[in-house]
Amino acid sequence: MTVATQVKQTYGNLKGALATIQTYQLHHPNPETKRLMEECNTDLQAIIDALSIRIKEIEQEEQQFKGF
Amino acid sequence: MEEWIQVILKVVGLFIFLAIILPIIGRKPISAMTSFDFISGFVIAVLIALIITNVVENVILGIVALGFWLLAIGIVRYLIQKSKWVHDHFYGTEIVIIKEGKVLEENLHSTGITGEELLSQLRRKSIFQLADVEFAVMEANGDISILPKREMQPLTPKDMRMQVSTIREPQTVVLDGNILDEPLNTIGVNRSWLKAEIDKAGVTLDNIFIAQVDSMGELYIDLFNDSIQLPVPTTKELLMATLNKIEADFITFSLQTQNKRWKKEYNQMALKIKEITDKLEPHLKT
Incomplete structure (x- = not known):
């Protein structure tokens, strides 16, 4: 597996985790927990954004792995 | 009037009277009754029996006695709630x-x-x-x-200094193959959500005996057909595993990359993910 695919896989996992936490956040009865999950979501989203920048960089450096 | 008609009339009348008065007396179980409750109830029973069987010859007198006895109980009950002293006197202290x-x-x-x-x-x-x-x-x-x-004393999460998630009572959303709408509304989902979840489990609605939704929105299903093995909901465990894997991935990336700036960035991401995992752990593990 090339570095590019590895990074992309992690990116996918991150998005999956984000979606799961979002569902929990919608269902959870306790407002405090809801807020905590919201914070986690914001943090995760920031990481996802940063990682997508990295993916673009990798693709520019190594054109043959393009396709995301 | 013949005597037997009188008896029937008295039985019917007092029976209806008893049926009306009993719910007013309260819903204490017999085991929680104090001797005061017990004796006062006993007197009512005896009075009624005496009136019906004509031991009390004057019916009016009997009913007056019964009425005043009930009135006395009513007054005592009222005073018991108002005054600690009266309560202690009738019900005793611990x-x-x-x-x-x-x-x-x-x-x-x-x-x-x-x-x-x-x-x-x-x-x-x-x-x-x-x-x-x-x-x-x-x-x-x-x-x-x-x-x-x-x-x-039994060990509690507090003794262990464990953080636990608050939970809400689970709602029963399917009973005997019928969808219950009121509990669904309480947790804020609708029938199509439930149908999608049931489809995901791969069963039909009429095969479900009981289905409950917990506070995290996960569905637990009990089937009529017990030979079918249903997957236990593992989304929480999966999420924990995914988060741990992501953290490990970032650490690997930071070791692999030659890029100075991204080495640092990846490290920070790994730390951030660790932080998120720690925050969510009490809610995912309990």
């Missing part, structure tokens, strides 16, 4: 039997139970050794309530 692990013999005798009985009561509460009891009182109705020594 009596301390064991304090700091020592039996208070005088109090025990005043309650009228023997040492044997005390031990038997303790055994019924799974306490076989007197030394395990810190404090015990006899309630007004004769029950014994026990506070075990601190080290004998």
Whole structure:
């Protein structure tokens, strides 16, 4: 597996985790927990954004792995 | 009027009267009754029986007696709620039997139970050794309530200094193959959500005996057909595993990359993910 695919896989996992936490956040009865999950979501989203920048960089450096 | 007609009329009349008055008296179970409740109820029963069987020859007198007896109970009940003194007088106060692990013999005798009985009561509460009891009182109705020594109390998450998630009572959303709409509304989902979840489990609605939704929105299903194995919901465990894997991935990336800036960035991301995992752990593990 090339570095590019590895990074992309992690990116996918991150998005999956984000979606799961979002569902929990919608269902959870306790407002405090809801807020905590919201914070986690914001943090995760920031990481996802940063990682997508990295993916673009990798693709520019190594054109043959393009396709995301 | 013939005598038997009179009896029938009295039975019917007093029966209806009793049916009306009983729910007003309250919903205390018989085991929680104090001797006052018991005796006052007993007097009502005897009065009614006497009136019906013509032992009380003047029916009017009997009914007047019954009415005033009920009135007296009503007044006492009202006063009991208003005044602590009246309450203590009629219902008695609780009596301390064991304090700091020592039996208070005088109090025990005043309650009228023997040492044997005390031990038997303790055994019924799974306490076989007197030394395990810190404090015990006899309630007004004769029950014994026990506070075990601190080290004998059940272990709770608080003792372990564990953080736990708050939970809401689970809602039963399917019973006997029928969808219950009211509980669905309480958790804020609709029928199409439920149908999608049932589809995901791969069963049909008419095969479901009971389905419950927990506070995280996960569905637990019990089928009529017990030979079918249903997957246990593992989304929480999966999420924990995914988060841990992502953290490991970032650490690997930071080791692999030659890029100075991204080495640092990846490290920070790994730390951030760790932080998120720690925050969510109490809610995912419990």
